[in-house]
Amino acid sequence: MASLLGVLEAVVRAGIDETLSYLTLHVITCLVPAFFIAGGISALLSDRFVTKYLGGDAPKLHAYSIASVSGVALAVCSCTILPMFAGLYRKGAGIGPATAFLFSGPAINVLAIVFTARVLGLPLGGARAVFAVAMAGAIGLAMAFAFRDAEEGEGAVVATDGGYEQVVGGERPAWVTAAFFGSMVAILLIAASGLLSVAVKVAALAPLFALLGYLLWVEFDRGEIDEWLQETWFFTRTIFPLLIVGTFVIGIIGAVAALAQGMDPLEPVAVGEQTFAAHQVAPGLLTREVFGQTTLLSTGLASVIGAVLYMPTLLEVPIVGSLFGYTQGLMDGGPALTLLLAGPSLSLPNMIVIWKTIGTKRTALYLVLVAVAATAAGLLWGTLL
Template identity: 40%
Template sequence: MDFILSLLAGGFSALLEYLSAHVIACLVPAFFIAGAISVFLDPYIVTKYFGSKVNPFVSYSIASISGFILAVCSCTVLPLFAGIYKRGGGIGPAVTFLYSGPAISILAVSLSAGVLGYDIGIARAIFAIIFSILIGLIMAYLFRKDKPDTAQQITSLPADTAAKRPLYQTLIYFGSLIAILIFASAKNIPVFLLALLVLLFCLWRFFNMSQIKEWLSETWRFVKLIFPWLVGGIFIAGVLKTLIPADFITSYVGSNNPVSNLIASLSGALLYFATLTEVPIVKAFVDLGMAKGPALALLLAGPAVSLPGFLVIRKILGNRKALTYIGLVIISSSLAGFIFGIF
């Protein structure tokens, strides 16, 4: 009984610490940005450039950074990937988006930086972009003779209602949101309040009430979709921190070497991490002695692939392509972690 109580105490302690330290300053602004991206940036403009006939420089560049633009997470990237590939998108840009998307969403980057440090948050985004492009290019070369099941290309672009707003208004609006996120996390109250005033001015001058309601509704959708899983993940991380001996972590992933990074990548590929739950779980492992290199490897591999995710990817791509993709994810995540751990 005492053992169970200690596990529960560890879970609740981690939950209270996390909620008090990160939710208001980090996660709440990120939810509002994700909602704004979802409402005011047309995703079709991005996915339009994933077609196999598009210039590779354009398609791979957009695919590697579109996770930030689209605010995708690990629970939404799979159906988007399926839609891109089945509608004629090249396999290279499609898997580039699949690997990079969840790792560089505004929620993933801001939460990783806020909880684990700006170095690992920035490294997560940079390595996800670089290795996602490499994986996409390798997949495109290996399976260059294969064709998607359908040849329907994404060629037409529907009218973009958001395009009627002048660009400077959109830039000021998103700039104020990003400034709120940055300076709230940095606890710079004067600049945070200034950014908040700019945001309120934007809402008053540039948007009508129906648009504001739509933004708030989409933000709330993200909260309902992600926050319950995140709370559960934080609680589990606290339990694991209480349950797992520190010497167990230090023995296997406590140093930066190829084997420890490979173990972390394999663990990420086998386990299932609901949206953003990988961050508090990795934080628990870091507190127990996990080195930063394996921590990054786990952060990169976890959202990109899992056993449930493999079943979906296998259904879309087939066994050969799915296994190749997963192997490349594990290798690239291990290499990224090892490189990051050196510096």
Template identity: 45%
Template structure:
């Protein structure tokens, strides 16, 4: 009984620390940014660039970063990936989107940098984009002839024109720059309070002023709706997940984990890719799972293993692979899996060599 009491207490403690250190300064600004993107950036404008006949540099580039606009988790990515592919999206851009979509999630990147360190956050963002492009290019090259023979695939190029006409580009830039400024300074605990909080206040005023003067009432209403929807969907699951991570952490065999993932360069990264490819990691909980459950924050596993977990985990898992297999077939799924594990291992290995 005392064992479970201690485990539950660790879960409560983990949740309290999370609420205190990450909620107001990190999650709240990130949700407002994600909501603004969802409300003001036309999704169809991005989707129309996924056809296999579109120039590869353009299609793969758009696909690699579109997860910040089109989705927030693998649960959303999978049906969208299936829809894009079946509507005529090339296997290259479609798999680039499938891989990088969940990993490039704005809130997840911010949380990774906040919880696991700015270095790992940047490495995850860059790795997700680059690996997504490489995976898509290779998939497209391997199956190019098959794509060309399938003449029935024609991707719609609808653009709904959701973005307001007549708004200068610098107005949108200033709006999003202000939102990012709030996030950057709110999380900059290393800055003196006399600089940090006045800067946050200035950016908040700038964001509100720009929203009221440059965006329509309908767009602002959509912004609040999208932000609230994201919060309602993710916050309860996120907080419950953090508590569960804290409970499970009490029972983790850290000595065993350290012996296989805490020493070396290539093998810990490879093992991290395999585990990440099999283990289902709920969106936004990846930093806590890697930091607490696998002990990265306590120095149990290497930086390379942590990055490999973060790169392989979001787009893969046993349930995800079943959906992918039903969408593109066993052969393409197998090659996709091999590519993700290979590039995640390579990225983790290189990162471990750089950071030591």
């Protein structure tokens, strides 16, 4: 009985440790700015812009071109992209462009691509960028085709106490909208960057907050600001608890994998030059030897691992390079690319929120499309190498 209680305690502690690590790394620098951006999209972005460029009836070239490359400017992970995706979808974006944006956000942000090319080599970094853009467009088109009948009836909506109602956004100069969202995206990029010191961040953020404050004071009325804050709170209370629960479960999964290998879930484990808690690396240690060559098994398994594990943005690079041994030649290029594509775009917390946002059938198809496309990309890349 005592030993069983000890095991349960270790598992729970690992779940708590994973959750606390998540809160420390992401709440202030990533999620808070993302929630405000989502609230702004839902409350202040013109309905006509969304439906014109990302709606179900929007020209396919425009919609998927914008959605597939939109992630370049966003240094976000699979969870941070969720409030922005939910905001676009609730605002009236078609399911195709919305899911293309959902995938591209974490997959092709410029920081991740540059970091991948620098640490893992230019060929793998370039392959990640090219395949991510192609996958975003293909996944979005497949989702739109599968649910084309439902998408034709989708329109712009905002939340009200009684449900949803059709709205038409107000008009304002384009530069105001661009500056409003541009300043918030810049705040997110700078705050989330791990390459800048605190002093540099403060110096860079100060003028951006000043610009944002000026725009709110001069260009927006009190009703618009209140609606923005209400929408921000809606996304926060809807999404944040799900992320916490999902992250706790990830810690438990890692703890079970550590115990299966005879490790205490919280004991330090050195992987290369970095040290991790055992529960953070145990799943990779169980599967490392499988990834020595590009096969359907190795790429398929990489897509499954990437879909389940939560990878904060940029962390997928040391995970592939050090944890799974790509830089030491222990992991082949095919499964490495698959993990880089599926890992940042999916996670267990991410799946839960997507399911709550777009429903069971659409979520299931999206997950299958990401897994299959990432596996195919890895097989193709490994074969070319």
